[in-house]
Amino acid sequence: MRLPLLALLVSGPAHGYELKQALENLLGSAYPQPNVGQIYVTLGRLEKTGLIAGEDVEQSDRPNKRIYRITEAGRETVDAWFEESTGEPRVRDEFFMKLALAPHTGTANQITLINKQRRHYLNTMRDLSKLAAGEDRDNRVAHLLIEGAMLHLQADLDWLERCQEELE
């Protein structure tokens, strides 16, 4: 949450609620919605570390709102974020452990495990298809996010097939 908020502030100062909305508009309904409390907490931490600076703005009919702008140090942090390459997505390590350890338990069966996991992935794939169908057609970023998730799942399913080939 920290770096995305910081990156959003590069284009101009904003208050917490505006940032929440900007994130939602950008990523679409597919992305788990950030809650506003989490955003305020993160902004507070960013301010404490000097990456952003806050200023209270008086409002006539409502409590003051705090507008944040990015600092020079914040700007450098964002640039560094884009500069570094991103780590690979996690492997399904817990399932892999179950698969590897199943023969040691004497009760769990590897093929049963694979079938169960495949059902789970297929159901998730189905949920993703529904999300994609419900997402605004023009929100390309949101669709790319969903498509990325689907391709990862497809790879997981292909890998399950390999496991089945080897273990059956």
Place this chain on the structure above:
Amino acid sequence: MNRDEPSGPILRAAGLVKTHRPEGGAPVHAVRGVDLRIERGEFVAVTGPSGAGKSTLLHLLGGLDRPDSGSLWIDGRQVDSFSEARWAVLRRNHIGIVFQFFNLVSNLSVADNVELPALLAGRSPRQARTDRAELLEELGLAGKENCTPGELSGGEQQRVALARALVNSPSLLLADEPAGSLDSKGTREVLRLLARFHQRGQTILLVTHDARMASAADRVISFFDGQVVDDAHLGGGRSRPEAGVADVLKLKG
């Protein structure tokens, strides 16, 4: 003729076996004892790696290939002993088939490709025209009637093939890797159309190696090495339906 009650399954197979015996090669046990039951209105996907025998299975179910042994009932009729001619009539009236490479008649117009099976089934030319126009409109192909298949994109050709398969309102639609030669846009389009016809009650059996396509079905049969290894109904009975999605969509940072 052996008929089940009309409310029975649309398709039932028992002990289907098919071994390909290529000349000079080792025999390939493509289908090794398959029992299958498909109810009316179901959307079933058969999925598995290439070479698992799923296309052979579809060919057996559509009468395009004959089993070495086993029984098959379609719409209540036992069909495994049907002659080629009777299969042809059965397919014309009851089974629509869509293939990976469309299999349209290349020197006929789009309109003729779709009308031909309707005429062969005994529909009047006027009725065939009306049905064709309705389907092409529905599939977003209005205005393409006079094109030949070669003038269309892959996605459009597959939609023509879908119209041809559906023009006689078949009780069963068989689709063999229908998006296998399409780009991702064409794939989404085919999926959307299959889902739409399914919602209106079309029974569909889809063979695919693509999990994204398979997950559009209500039921996914995993086919492995000529056998059904899993048969799962999707969508029901999940304690936390969105949990999986939230997990895979979570970004770092």
